[in-house]
Amino acid sequence: MHISPHTKMSDLVQSDFELLAVLQRLKIPFGFKEKSIQTICREEGIDLNFFLNLARWYHERDFFPGETLMNHPVKWLVKYLRSTHSCYIEYHIPRIEEEIIRMESLDRSGGHNMQLMLKFFREYISEFTTHIQLEEEKIFPYILSLEENFEKETPDPEFLKTARGYTIKDFLDEHSDIEEKLVDLRNILLKYLAPPSDNCLFTNVLIEIFRLGNDLNDHTILEENVLIPQVIKLERDFHNKFPR
Amino acid sequence: MAKVLIAETSYLVRKGLVSLLEQTDGVTELKAAGHPDTIVQTLKEFSPDIILLNSAIQMPVTHDKLLSLLHDKARFIYIINTPLPEDSPANHISVFDTKNKLTEKLSHHLRQYESAEEKEETEELTPREKLILKHVALGYTNKEIATKLFISTHTVISHRKNITRKLDIKTVSGLTVYSLINGIIKMEDIQ
Known part of the structure; x- marks a missing residue:
């Protein structure tokens, strides 16, 4: 399906329900009635092209609109990524954890395998939380101030000091790979642990881990191919506008 | 394939x-x-x-x-x-x-x-790879493993690459879990 400004929002969701994740992260409320994408974006204060670019990429999965997405204010993407973070922390991760706990409670094998998986996953949660905290508490505020101060006549002196001693490239060095462990967990469950496959619970845990993995992958693509290059450019413009 | x-x-x-x-x-x-x-x-x-x-x-x-x-x-x-x-x-x-x-x-x-x-x-882990895996799972660094087994760090790294490829597990904690499940190390070993 081709996604156009006049496509009805309800048709869009019906043709690809995975897009619900995008709507949720942009905080678009349900109750679409017969409204088009254009109308809903206007009502919710979301830039139409930003929405279309994201939705098309998620839907068509063909060409990553990196450069097109870069033309929007960086704060939109930050807002989107933040919403994604809270989705992981508040929903996906605890849900998978709960399911592993249930698997453990149902495990009659007498071994410790499920306990091991739980321990492994909890280690992952703590790594994941640290990763997200770094972005939420350090990186995103920096990016937002950078954009905000760039638009001012004179930047905030406090921020100017920070900006001159820091670049987003430092962050790239710290940007750890948060998918590896999840992939390991998936492979262990799928290839080595082999709990009963006639069990809905077990299958569902795997499905959720696959989903989370794919979602994180998209998240990383957005960060590394849109957000970071965009901030690097913004830093350059900033230092040109306010030279030492 | x-x-x-x-x-x-x-x-x-x-x-x-x-x-x-x-x-x-x-x-x-x-x-x-x-x-x-x-x-x-x-x-x-x-x-x-x-x-x-x-x-x-x-x-x-x-x-x-x-x-x-x-x-x-x-x-x-x-x-x-x-x-x-x-x-x-x-x-x-x-x-x-x-x-x-x-x-x-x-x-x-x-x-x-x-x-x-x-x-x-049909290729499973060789005894040598299992030995390396055991040490990795126990938390030794590449350098420590090299010293312990009288081989070069380079050899350790190359074994580790093969282990990761064969098992499809990249992280140390993942390898530890695998080793525990398969009895290559025991729970007591890491506690």
Whole structure:
């Protein structure tokens, strides 16, 4: 399906329900009635092209609109990524954890395998939380101030000091790979642990881990191919506008 | 069996190759990317065995860097935007090739891969690899393992690469879990 400004929002969701994740992260409320994408974006204060670019990429999965997405204010993407973070922390991760706990409670094998998986996953949660905290508490505020101060006549002196001693490239060095462990967990469950496959619970845990993995992958693509290059450019413009 | 990545900017060519490869035996997973940055990203994460790369794409990294992102047995097939001469290398395909020609060439590469892979499938961890794995799972660094086993760090790293490839597990904690499940180490060992 081709996604156009006049496509009805309800048709869009019906043709690809995975897009619900995008709507949720942009905080678009349900109750679409017969409204088009254009109308809903206007009502919710979301830039139409930003929405279309994201939705098309998620839907068509063909060409990553990196450069097109870069033309929007960086704060939109930050807002989107933040919403994604809270989705992981508040929903996906605890849900998978709960399911592993249930698997453990149902495990009659007498071994410790499920306990091991739980321990492994909890280690992952703590790594994941640290990763997200770094972005939420350090990186995103920096990016937002950078954009905000760039638009001012004179930047905030406090921020100017920070900006001159820091670049987003430092962050790239710290940007750890948060998918590896999840992939390991998936492979262990799928290839080595082999709990009963006639069990809905077990299958569902795997499905959720696959989903989370794919979602994180998209998240990383957005960060590394849109957000970071965009901030690097913004830093350059900033230092040109306010030279030492 | 091979994982294939199509790296091609042209929408039509990309879709065409996807549809062709979907009908070809020996392809386990198929991904396609059009943007140079996405191609690099996918190379890293997907770790394909065969990469169909359009030779006209300006990649953001050097060819050597590209090669370093791939595993040892991976191979490139180049998509050429012009007709090919008679004596063109086996790893060149052209957008002008007929379906038969393309299938023949692609199957040729896939087959070579398959025979190598079949051997691998029966390949389990060697006793040596198990020993290295045990030490990794117990939390030793590469350097410590090298000293303990009187081998070079380089050898340790190469064993570790093979272990990761065979097991599909990358992280140390993942390897530890595997070792516990399979009795290579015991719970008491790490407590």
